[in-house]
């Protein structure tokens with residue numbers, strides 16, 4: 064597994080959507096809040112590690128465009144994985160579709 068790093072698209076997507084996980088609404092740590100560690104970074108207590116989720120996975124033809132990105136914590140992103148579509152997972156998490 065590669066070192067965790069701060070995804071280059073996170074600030075752009077967070078600027079659009081706010082600094083919360085799109086699915087579970089937990090606060091995503093901003094770059095300056097992250098704590099360097101042996102694994103790359105850890106996040107302060109109460110925050111989650113942000114990732115970019117592709118609404119339509121690249122394996123299903125989704126592209127690397129801002130409209131296809133949502134800010135997701137690493138927990139939601141790994142739960143969603145490629146087992147659920149965006150709408151399925153959002154419904155599963157109780158979000159309004």
Ligand SMILES: [Zn+2]
Pocket residue numbers: 084085086087088089135136137138139140
């Ligand atoms: Zn989440």
